[in-house]
Structures are given as C-alpha cells and as structure tokens.
Amino acid sequence: MGSKGENNRQRIIDAADQLFYTRGYNQTSFRDISDSTGIPRGNFYYYFKTKDDILSAVIDSRTQLYNDMLAKCEQTATDPCGRLLAFVDTLGSFEDQLIAVGCPIGTLSSELAKDEPHLQAKSREIFELLRSWLAKNFEIAGNAQPMATAMDMLARMQGVSVVACAFKDKTYLNRGLGEVRNWVKKLTLN
Amino acid sequence: MGSKGENNRQRIIDAADQLFYTRGYNQTSFRDISDSTGIPRGNFYYYFKTKDDILSAVIDSRTQLYNDMLAKCEQTATDPCGRLLAFVDTLGSFEDQLIAVGCPIGTLSSELAKDEPHLQAKSREIFELLRSWLAKNFEIAGNAQPMATAMDMLARMQGVSVVACAFKDKTYLNRGLGEVRNWVKKLTLN
DNA sequence: GTCTATAGCCGGATAGAC
DNA sequence: GTCTATCCGGCTATAGAC
Structure with missing residues (x-):
C-alpha cells in the first residue's frame, strides 16, 4: 500500500x-x-503472471472507473430522466475517440469474443454494471420492463458508436446520440 | 480463368x-x-503480395457476397417494407454466429479502426453498399430522409449484434431484431 | 505453378544478478 | 523490488529448387 x-x-x-x-x-x-x-x-x-492477467486488471480498473462515472451521473440530476441523459452526454463527450477507435467497452468485448472467451465474460461485467444502473433509473421512471429497456439503450448506444466509427462521421454520432436522448425522454415522460 | x-x-x-x-x-x-x-x-x-492484400481480396469477395444477398432480398418481396424485413431476416438467420463472434462487417470495421485505417476505409464500402440499398427502399416507401433512416437502421442492427454477442443472449438477439422489424413496419406504413 | 527451407524479426515469458 | 540478458517459438516474407 x-x-x-x-x-x-x-x-x-x-x-x-x-x-x-x-x-x-x-x-x-x-x-x-x-x-x-x-x-x-x-x-x-x-x-x-501473464499478459492476460494485465488485461484482467485493466478490466477491474475500468469497472471502477465506470462505477465512478455513474456516481457522477447521479449527482448531475435528481430525476431518472436527467440521470439517463447525463449518461448519454458522458458518451458524447468522448466523440473524437469514439470516431477514431470506437467504444472502449464494445470494441473490447467484440475483440475478446474472437479469441479470449474467458476474458470476454469478464468484460461483460462492465456491461452488466451499466445495464443495472440504467434499469434502476428506468424502473424509478415507472418503466414496466426496466431490464429490457436498459438492454435496448445499451444496444442503441453501441450501434451509434459502431456506425459512427465505421463511417468516421461525427455529424452522425451527434445526431444518433440525439435520437437516443429523445427516445429516453419519451420513455421517461410522466 | x-x-x-x-x-x-x-x-x-x-x-x-x-x-x-x-x-x-x-x-x-x-x-x-x-x-x-x-x-x-x-x-x-x-x-x-502481403497479408493485407489477402484482406483486401476478402473485402472484395464479401462485397460481392452482400451484393448477391441484397438481390435475394429484392426477390423475396416487391414492396420496400417486405424487402427491408427480408434484410433483417437474413441477419437473424446467422444467429449462432452472431452470438459467438458478432457481425462480420461491424467487428471487422472495429478491428481495423485500431490498426489498419486504410483497410477500415475499404471495409466501409460494404457498409455503404448496404446503406445505399436500405436508403433506396426507404425512399420508395416515401421516407423524407432515406439516407439518415438507412444509417439509423444500420446502427440499430449493429447495436443488437454487439450487445447480443457481449451478453451471449440469443433471446435478446431475437427480441432486438423484432423491434427493428416493428420500427421498419411503422416507418413504411402508408 | 507448386513446394521446401529458411531468413529476420518480434512476441511472451524466464533466469538470475544486484 | 528492479533491471538486463536471453530463451524459445511464431510471425510475415523471401529464395530458389523443381
């Protein structure tokens, strides 16, 4: 220590x-x-011990990092809608990196799926952390299927990231994230 | 020859x-x-000449393959809605591979973004081929922003693929593709 | 056109001095 | 705890016989 x-x-x-x-x-x-x-x-x-062990430690470190990021999103607003929008804004704040090399979580998972199944399973824990947090907020907002809706939100954000990176299109990235924001607002309207 | x-x-x-x-x-x-x-x-x-040249030839081969696939989607139906749904069904027919290693186009693009920018640009041509075809069908269906809508559809399908592969969740894959189908139907209703 | 052999480099991992 | 030297194997790519 x-x-x-x-x-x-x-x-x-x-x-x-x-x-x-x-x-x-x-x-x-x-x-x-x-x-x-x-x-x-x-x-x-x-x-x-091995290179894989370094990756394992990196995944642990990222899990902690995203945990802190979610705590910051909770400080940004007191209502679930505002917190969910803060989450989208966080992703958007890394637009240059997203365009260049994609989402850190999604591209890691996709790479590990091909030759490191054990570590892909470990990287999934980051997705599960995010999904739980999203689901918690959708539930507070009165959503009937919070887990499924959280999964949909993850998928939307991953889709925007993959396509924006593939096309190197920052305009699309911001439009796509804007549509996710609109979808969140529509779902969390009272 | x-x-x-x-x-x-x-x-x-x-x-x-x-x-x-x-x-x-x-x-x-x-x-x-x-x-x-x-x-x-x-x-x-x-x-x-090099390993990169093999990849370049593989991308050309895939472009031809997806071109043929789109032609088959056109034979399946005469209306744009039916053709767009046939496109979603084609993706769904590879569910086992999608769960195991993700989308062939999306994961290739994501990998190449990190260390082969020139070949990522070449792989983008496959996305552009699909986007043009989708846009053409949305345009026939009377959509006001066919290119943007095609981009959204690509993103939705990529998002479902990434998340289904990350969670190894075939149930989600089929539900997610179902939601894409519903979205397509809603957009192409007359 | 087809094949074997191998160059030359770089990867992860190890041994052992300090 | 820190560092140098090095092993061993795999990689892309080349040379050259047939």
Whole structure:
C-alpha cells in the first residue's frame, strides 16, 4: 500500500488500458507498454503472471472507473430522466475517440469474443454494471420492463458508436446520440 | 480463368474470410490459412503480395457476397417494407454466429479502426453498399430522409449484434431484431 | 505453378544478478 | 523490488529448387 511497487503496478495498468483501447489487446505488446511507462519488460512479471492477467486488471480498473462515472451521473440530476441523459452526454463527450477507435467497452468485448472467451465474460461485467444502473433509473421512471429497456439503450448506444466509427462521421454520432436522448425522454415522460 | 491457380486463389480467399471472421484478422496467421486449405504458406505469395492484400481480396469477395444477398432480398418481396424485413431476416438467420463472434462487417470495421485505417476505409464500402440499398427502399416507401433512416437502421442492427454477442443472449438477439422489424413496419406504413 | 527451407524479426515469458 | 540478458517459438516474407 503506497509502496513504489503498487505505484508501478497502477502505471502499468493505466498505460495498458489506453493502449488496449486505441490499438487493441492483441496488437499491444509488452514493448509498447514498456515504451509508454519506462518500466522494463521483464519487470512486468513481478506484478502480473501473464499478459492476460494485465488485461484482467485493466478490466477491474475500468469497472471502477465506470462505477465512478455513474456516481457522477447521479449527482448531475435528481430525476431518472436527467440521470439517463447525463449518461448519454458522458458518451458524447468522448466523440473524437469514439470516431477514431470506437467504444472502449464494445470494441473490447467484440475483440475478446474472437479469441479470449474467458476474458470476454469478464468484460461483460462492465456491461452488466451499466445495464443495472440504467434499469434502476428506468424502473424509478415507472418503466414496466426496466431490464429490457436498459438492454435496448445499451444496444442503441453501441450501434451509434459502431456506425459512427465505421463511417468516421461525427455529424452522425451527434445526431444518433440525439435520437437516443429523445427516445429516453419519451420513455421517461410522466 | 478457370485455371488451377485461380481456383487456389479463391480457396485462399474463402478460408481467410472465414478465419478473419471467427478469429479476427490480426489473430489469423498464414499457418492457419495453410492448415485450412492444405496450400503451403510460401505459395500464398504467388497469389498475394502481403497479408493485407489477402484482406483486401476478402473485402472484395464479401462485397460481392452482400451484393448477391441484397438481390435475394429484392426477390423475396416487391414492396420496400417486405424487402427491408427480408434484410433483417437474413441477419437473424446467422444467429449462432452472431452470438459467438458478432457481425462480420461491424467487428471487422472495429478491428481495423485500431490498426489498419486504410483497410477500415475499404471495409466501409460494404457498409455503404448496404446503406445505399436500405436508403433506396426507404425512399420508395416515401421516407423524407432515406439516407439518415438507412444509417439509423444500420446502427440499430449493429447495436443488437454487439450487445447480443457481449451478453451471449440469443433471446435478446431475437427480441432486438423484432423491434427493428416493428420500427421498419411503422416507418413504411402508408 | 507448386513446394521446401529458411531468413529476420518480434512476441511472451524466464533466469538470475544486484 | 528492479533491471538486463536471453530463451524459445511464431510471425510475415523471401529464395530458389523443381
């Protein structure tokens, strides 16, 4: 705790997180992480057993990050509609990265589906965290099928991300997110 | 034409197509394609200059494939609503693969966005082919913004694919596609 | 056109000094 | 805890016999 070792461990996780997002997990090498942190390659094995273990730690770190993000969305508004809209706004605030390399959660899941089923299952926990939070807010708003509606909202946002990235179309990204906002408002009207 | 060489070339493309889809482009090696076809690794360079060239040929092959698929959708019905629904049904007919590894077009685009921008741009041509066809049908149905609506439809289908694959949820996949069908029907009602 | 052999590099992982 | 050196294997790509 607070030792230099824990500090280095977190620096590795943070650098790996960014590289896994922008280049993909399989395309990121220990050399890349070493170059980014200044920590020698061989040293990684003091903190992690394998590359998969680094990814596992990155997923844990992201889970914590998104948990904090949801807490911020709750502070933004007191009504479920305002909180759900804050969630959409958060995604929109990363528009440049979304256009360049897609959604961090969706693209990680899609990549892991092809060759790391165990870690794809772990990455699913992030989606489940978001889904639960969305469902909770839809339920408060009086929605009859909060879980199904939360799933639909995740799908809409993922769809907008994939297509905006595929077409490199920022105009579409903002229009698509605007339609999600309208859909949320319509569903949470009293 | 019709020579043994052309036959082998197509066999390489077909095997690579399947492997790039199920394992991802970066995770597929020449050895994998060699094992799948029985054609020795070194021989690939008689037909293609680089691995990227194989991917380029695979994208061309998929473009042709989806072009044929759209033609079949047109034969299924004479009205735009029926044709658009046939398009959704085609996606649904691959449910097992969608759950396992996602949409062939969406996941390829997402992977290439991270480290092959030139080929991501080429893969975009497949999305543009689909979008044009969808827009044409929405236009016939009297839609005021056919291109934007086509983009929305692509996004909805991509979103359902990503989320169904992430959650490994076939029930959601079919419900999500059902909602896309309802949305199409509502938009193409006269 | 087809095949074998291999170059040259880079990947993850390990050993062991300090 | 930190770092260097290195192993071993897989990768794309090439050379050249047949």
